[in-house]
Amino acid sequence: xxxxxxxxxxDGLVKTFxxxxxxxxxxxxxxxxxxxxxxxxxxxxxxxxxxxxTTLKTMMGLLRPDRGEVRLLGLSPTDPAARARVGFLPENPxxxxxxxxxEFLDFYGRLHGIPAAERRRRIAEILAxxxxxxxxxxxxxKFSKGMVQRIGLAQALLHRPELVVLDEPMSGLDxxxxxxxxxxxxxxxxxxRTVFFSSHIxxxxxxxxxxxxxxxxxxxxxxGTLDALGDRQPRWFEVAIVGPVPAEWSGEVxxxxxxxxxxxxxxxxxLTRLLAATPAAxxxxxxxxxxxxxLEDLFLRHVGAAAEGGA
Amino acid sequence: xxxxxxxxxxxxxASGLRGLQRIGDLRxxxxxxxxxxxxxxxxxxxxxxxxxxxxxxxxxxxYYSNYDRADRFRxxxxxxxxxxxxxxxxxxxxxxxxxxxxTVEAKDVDAGLRVLDKGMRDNPDDYLLPYLAGWEAYHAxxxxxxxxxxAEAASKPGAPAVILxxxxxxxxxxxxxxxxxxxWRELYLDPGSDAVTRGVAERRMRDLAVRIDLETLERAVExxxxxxxxxxxxxxxxxxxxxxxxxxxxxxxxxYAYDPSxxxxxxxxxxxxxxx
Amino acid sequence: xxxxxxAAPRRPRVTxxxxxIALNTFREAVRDRILYLLLAFALLMIVSSRVLSMLxxxxxxxxxKDLGLSSISIFGVLxxxxxxxxxxxxxxxxxxxxxxxANPVRRWQFVVGKFAGLALVLLMNVVLMSxxxxxxxxxxxxxxxxxxxxxxLIYVELLLVTAFAFLFSSFANPILSAIGTVxxxxxxxLSWSFELLKDRVPEGAxxxxxxxxxxxxxxLDRLDVKARVVHDLAVPGPFLGWAALYGxxxxxxxxxxxxVVFERRDFN
Numbered sequence: 048x049x050x051x052x053x054x055x056x057x058d059g060l061v062k063t064f065x066x067x068x069x070x071x072x073x074x075x076x077x078x079x080x081x082x083x084x085x086x087x088x089x090x091x092x093x094x095x096x097x098x099x100x101t102t103l104k105t106m107m108g109l110l111r112p113d114r115g116e117v118r119l120l121g122l123s124p125t126d127p128a129a130r131a132r133v134g135f136l137p138e139n140p141x142x143x144x145x146x147x148x149x150e151f152l153d154f155y156g157r158l159h160g161i162p163a164a165e166r167r168r169r170i171a172e173i174l175a176x177x178x179x180x181x182x183x184x185x186x187x188x189k190f191s192k193g194m195v196q197r198i199g200l201a202q203a204l205l206h207r208p209e210l211v212v213l214d215e216p217m218s219g220l221d222x223x224x225x226x227x228x229x230x231x232x233x234x235x236x237x238x239x240r241t242v243f244f245s246s247h248i249x250x251x252x253x254x255x256x257x258x259x260x261x262x263x264x265x266x267x268x269x270x271g272t273l274d275a276l277g278d279r280q281p282r283w284f285e286v287a288i289v290g291p292v293p294a295e296w297s298g299e300v301x302x303x304x305x306x307x308x309x310x311x312x313x314x315x316x317x318l319t320r321l322l323a324a325t326p327a328a329x330x331x332x333x334x335x336x337x338x339x340x341x342l343e344d345l346f347l348r349h350v351g352a353a354a355e356g357g358a
Numbered sequence: 359x360x361x362x363x364x365x366x367x368x369x370x371x372a373s374g375l376r377g378l379q380r381i382g383d384l385r386x387x388x389x390x391x392x393x394x395x396x397x398x399x400x401x402x403x404x405x406x407x408x409x410x411x412x413x414x415x416x417x418x419x420x421y422y423s424n425y426d427r428a429d430r431f432r433x434x435x436x437x438x439x440x441x442x443x444x445x446x447x448x449x450x451x452x453x454x455x456x457x458x459x460x461t462v463e464a465k466d467v468d469a470g471l472r473v474l475d476k477g478m479r480d481n482p483d484d485y486l487l488p489y490l491a492g493w494e495a496y497h498a499x500x501x502x503x504x505x506x507x508x509a510e511a512a513s514k515p516g517a518p519a520v521i522l523x524x525x526x527x528x529x530x531x532x533x534x535x536x537x538x539x540x541x542w543r544e545l546y547l548d549p550g551s552d553a554v555t556r557g558v559a560e561r562r563m564r565d566l567a568v569r570i571d572l573e574t575l576e577r578a579v580e581x582x583x584x585x586x587x588x589x590x591x592x593x594x595x596x597x598x599x600x601x602x603x604x605x606x607x608x609x610x611x612x613x614y615a616y617d618p619s620x621x622x623x624x625x626x627x628x629x630x631x632x633x634x
Numbered sequence: 635x636x637x638x639x640x641a642a643p644r645r646p647r648v649t650x651x652x653x654x655i656a657l658n659t660f661r662e663a664v665r666d667r668i669l670y671l672l673l674a675f676a677l678l679m680i681v682s683s684r685v686l687s688m689l690x691x692x693x694x695x696x697x698x699k700d701l702g703l704s705s706i707s708i709f710g711v712l713x714x715x716x717x718x719x720x721x722x723x724x725x726x727x728x729x730x731x732x733x734x735x736a737n738p739v740r741r742w743q744f745v746v747g748k749f750a751g752l753a754l755v756l757l758m759n760v761v762l763m764s765x766x767x768x769x770x771x772x773x774x775x776x777x778x779x780x781x782x783x784x785x786x787l788i789y790v791e792l793l794l795v796t797a798f799a800f801l802f803s804s805f806a807n808p809i810l811s812a813i814g815t816v817x818x819x820x821x822x823x824l825s826w827s828f829e830l831l832k833d834r835v836p837e838g839a840x841x842x843x844x845x846x847x848x849x850x851x852x853x854l855d856r857l858d859v860k861a862r863v864v865h866d867l868a869v870p871g872p873f874l875g876w877a878a879l880y881g882x883x884x885x886x887x888x889x890x891x892x893x894v895v896f897e898r899r900d901f902n
Contacts, residue, residue: 107736109901127738135736141728145665157654158737404823408861409704448865451692
């Protein structure tokens with residue numbers, strides 16, 4: 048059996064933008080090399096302006112790289128055959144607001160050459176999947192931001208692509224919306240699809256990604272699995288206490304709100320002592336959180352390092 | 359407050375308008391000087407030449423319906439014979455109206471006919487223009503020219519038969535009685551002519567026959583008088599003298615009247631066309 | 635169910651995408667109020683030609699025909715220019731082009747689809763306006779059959795103007811595109827002046843340049859038979875055929891250039 052090409056392969060990608068009137072030069076992506084394998088959820092992370100959207104647009108053939116190469120499923124993104132197997136949701140999508148949701152999806156179904164009967168069936172199915180059933184008859188003009196994001200996802204999934212590319216899929220959504228999008232992305236992996244998304248919101252990535260790459264100023268600063276993200280042992284604990292805090296720890300209080308006080312303790316031994324001391328002091332332990340280094344810590348470390356290095 | 363300002367605005371505008379009306383029109387009588395050449399209008403019209411021609415035409419109609427201007431005929435020929443034809447050379451209405459204004463109102467027959475001539479050059483298949491030119495020339499007493507226009511009009515496709523009658527009339531007026539007779543005869547004999555035409559042709563031929571005979575006789579009498587120092591005693595004397603071949607008889611079959619003392623020839627036949 | 639099991643990507647027919655985009659463009663236009671505003675104005679003009687015609691001395695039908703045909707042409711050109719330059723720009727400006735071109739749609743299919751959609755809108759406009767004009771003329775007992783060649787050629791002219799609007803908008807912003815398209819329209823109606831100019835410039839290169847410009851620039855006057863048909867003069871069949879061939883082929887060439895320019899474009 049021949050070796051399957053990676054679902055996404057970016058090789059030494061460079062994209063430079065000229066400034067106004069062709070003056071000045073801005074390197075958006077600077078030698079980006081990545082591979083994503085089938086069935087992965089891959090997160091491209093980085094602060095605003097790191098080059099995430101440029102990378103995604105270049106991947107979709109909307110921008111031509113100055114140097115380097117993009118391969119989707121072994122094909123160039125300029126080849127419609129490649130794009131037929133990929134679904135894409137751009138950042139802050141905006142769709143033809145004169146269409147109704149169903150007309151909109153029907154249009155994209157036509158672009159993929161899906162026959163009429165099949166189109167109808169799939170549209171009903173995908174609308175149910177993104178939670179828009181029965182709400183897609185109105186024109187997109189009247190859709191809320193969350194609904195637009197959902198119909199955008201529906202559009203990206205309608206033709207059952209092998210690879211789904213999502214640019215900031217959760218930005219601008221309320222907590223429920225984020226949760227639903229998250230579930231939808233996970234469901235794609237269940238269905239055997241590969242998901243490639245960008246985000247500057249780290250919790251999203253933390254909960255979803257098999258692998259991430261951290262992009263800073265057009266360069267990959269970190270690439271790897273989340274398990275490999277530093278030391279996964281708890282680094283400290285946070286304890287929520289209602290009522291008075293034992294005097295020994297009054298100096299360790301992080302925050303206090305609504306009668307609940309958050310105390311930070313460095314290790315298990317100290318934690319045990321605190322748990323014992325609290326009832327004696329007349330307080331009550333409500334919860335205990337073990338804290339590990341998060342993606343955010345990692346992220347800040349890399350971004351910070353790059354900022355210093357680049358300065 | 360907004361209502362006050364609004365009313366203030368309305369009142370101001372109204373009084374301004376009143377003031378302007380009192381001062382009157384600042385436009386000079388020479389405004390037509392600024393009417394651009396047709397060629398420039400054609401450039402400006404960008405493919406809507408016919409519409410531009412309509413607008414100039416409509417404007418000209420309104421302009422020449424204003425009888426207050428003293429020098430209003432100065433540019434008629436320019437407008438109707440130059441500007442509009444440059445824009446729409448097939449606009450027959452414009453040529454005809456221009457010619458009518460020139461001949462009827464401005465009494466400038468030559469200019470009117472020039473406008474019509476231009477229209478005929480641009481519309482060689484149209485009979486209306488030469489027909490109108492024929493009448494204008496006819497009314498101006500230019501019978502030969504009129505006959506030529508009628509002949510041209512009659513030769514166009516779709517020209518009504520009446521033009522041939524007009525032509526024959528003009529030819530008669532021009533003095534060529536035999537030619538006129540021949541034309542009427544042609545009409546009379548033409549199987550395509552209707553009953554009215556044939557009736558008119560018959561009457562005209564009768565009249566012309568009388569006039570031709572009288573003319574022949576008068577000339578013969580004149581020649582006889584020059585040669586012999588006296589008028590002939592009877593018309594038959596003219597035959598004997600070799601001035602005419604035979605004594606003609608009028609269409610009613612009666613001889614022409616002759617007064618030997620004065621040498622005058624007359625006819626007892628009915629009314630004679632154009633002979634007072 | 636796995637991705638490999640359902641992955642049997644169809645290769646949609648080349649025309650399917652063009653058709654879908656054309657239909658969508660048509661839908662966009664007919665749901666836009668601007669179109670109705672323009673259409674209402676045009677119909678108003680056509681109807682008011684009846685009023686204007688009462689001022690004339692002579693044939694009122696001529697005035698109605700002139701104003702009617704010119705209205706069809708002028709409002710068609712306005713639609714061509716203002717809808718034409720905004721169609722492609724709007725897709726880029728509102729970023730809808732990202733999702734569209736992320737689908738298996740070639741860029742030329744996008745341009746051609748948009749063009750076809752607008753061509754359909756223009757066809758609808760021309761037919762509606764012509765129907766109004768015909769109704770007005772028939773009510774007066776005028777003949778209308780002779781107007782058909784003029785209306786056909788007006789439509790061809792609109793296609794050509796639209797192609798230029800697409801060409802300009804494939805690389806310039808809407809204002810520049812509109813100016814460029816209007817300028818092309820003006821030049822297209824003045825290209826005969828190169829013949830006049832030719833006689834006044836010195837022999838050699840300048841005259842050749844005049845000839846080249848005269849031949850290369852669109853000659854929109856060739857597509858204008860309005861002034862003929864209103865006088866009930868026939869337009870010879872071969873003339874109609876060649877003129878239509880000229881206009882359609884020219885539009886095709888311009889559209890090809892627009893596609894090539896668009897093909898090389900980045901979407902920031």
